[in-house]
Amino acid sequence: MTARLLPGAPAAEALLADASARAARLPAPPHLVMVRLGDDPASVSYVRGKDRKAREVGLTSTVYALPETTPQAELLDLIARLNADDSVNGILVQLPLPAHVSEQAVLHAIDPRKDVDGFHPLNVGELWAGRPALRPCTPAGILYLLDHYGIPVAGQRAVVVGRSHIVGRPLAGLLLNRDATVTVTHSRTIDLGAVTREADLLCVAVGQPHLITPEMVRPGATVIDVGINRVPGENGGKAHLTGDVDPEVARVAGAITPVPGGVGPMTIAQLLANTVAAAEMQAR
Numbered sequence: 295m296t297a298r299l300l301p302g303a304p305a306a307e308a309l310l311a312d313a314s315a316r317a318a319r320l321p322a323p324p325h326l327v328m329v330r331l332g333d334d335p336a337s338v339s340y341v342r343g344k345d346r347k348a349r350e351v352g353l354t355s356t357v358y359a360l361p362e363t364t365p366q367a368e369l370l371d372l373i374a375r376l377n378a379d380d381s382v383n384g385i386l387v388q389l390p391l392p393a394h395v396s397e398q399a400v401l402h403a404i405d406p407r408k409d410v411d412g413f414h415p416l417n418v419g420e421l422w423a424g425r426p427a428l429r430p431c432t433p434a435g436i437l438y439l440l441d442h443y444g445i446p447v448a449g450q451r452a453v454v455v456g457r458s459h460i461v462g463r464p465l466a467g468l469l470l471n472r473d474a475t476v477t478v479t480h481s482r483t484i485d486l487g488a489v490t491r492e493a494d495l496l497c498v499a500v501g502q503p504h505l506i507t508p509e510m511v512r513p514g515a516t517v518i519d520v521g522i523n524r525v526p527g528e529n530g531g532k533a534h535l536t537g538d539v540d541p542e543v544a545r546v547a548g549a550i551t552p553v554p555g556g557v558g559p560m561t562i563a564q565l566l567a568n569t570v571a572a573a574e575m576q577a578r
């Protein structure tokens with residue numbers, strides 16, 4: 295038996311088609327502004343991917359590529375101007391930020407109504423209260439993917455491995471809002487495998503290549519691999535991407551997302567859907 299593969303592309307396409315149709319009904323194309331500091335190759339490539347996809351589906355996209363050394367005050371100033379600019383519907387500041395800039399200060403500064411990452415504390419609070427608001431892109435994209443493939447959530451035992459503010463925690467909140475029974479594990483969890491083996495739905499977001507091995511997975515479980523790890527090629531060969539889940543897990547799982555081509559495309563699609571939702575909210 296080998297697991298059913300859950301590619302992101304078809305689900306992302308469905309989400310984007312809906313977002314694009316809704317965007318066309320607005321008085322002006324929704325406008326996303328992305329800000330990045332420095333030239334970390336992964337950040338450059340992610341922002342480029344989001345910018346390209348935004349244009350493809352009929353949004354307006356602006357990228358501010360600022361020097362690594364940009365003072366925090368200057369970044370906060372830019373955010374204040376974007377907040378005040380009615381032609382801007384969504385603002386994303388690419389993480390991670392250089393050490394001299396406080397992530398907290400930046401995330402607090404973004405107008406919650408334009409916070410298409412869903413990282414502002416007001417939106418975090420709304421998520422945990424189960425009230426509608428802009429949701430973090432990767433977790434919301436994962437829920438969309440599960441729904442797209444008809445994988446049940448309500449009543450299921452969900453285990454989230456990782457408690458980051460951008461994936462693990464908000465994903466646990468979204469699963470709870472959808473009536474899953476949720477356990478969150480982390481680096482201090484004792485006997486991780488005993489916990490993950492209980493999962494009907496196992497979501498892994500820690501950034502450790504192949505942390506999850508076959509004996510840690512309940513036969514037939516759905517496995518969502520959020521890890522995107524760049525590993526150098528053997529003998530100087532090409533570097534490649536690999537997930538937090540050992541590919542051998544496909545022999546026991548019922549369904550599994552690939553890396554690349556699984557959760558990554560959902561994150562981008564959800565960001566653009568959030569931008570359309572923000573524009574709709576602002577038009578009201």
Ligand SMILES: Nc1nc(=O)c2c([nH]1)NC[C@@H]1CN(c3ccc(C(=O)N[C@@H](CCC(=O)O)C(=O)O)cc3)C=[N+]21
Pocket residue numbers: 339340343386387388389390411431432522535553554555556557558559561562
């Ligand atoms: N403010 C902020 N918001 C974010 O949403 C955010 C961020 N900062 N910082 C970094 C992480 C990471 N992230 C990804 C988005 C798309 C892919 C993606 O499209 N991945 C492709 C592969 C891309 C590649 O080849 O590198 C895939 O999985 O198939 C991956 C990772 C968004 N993040």
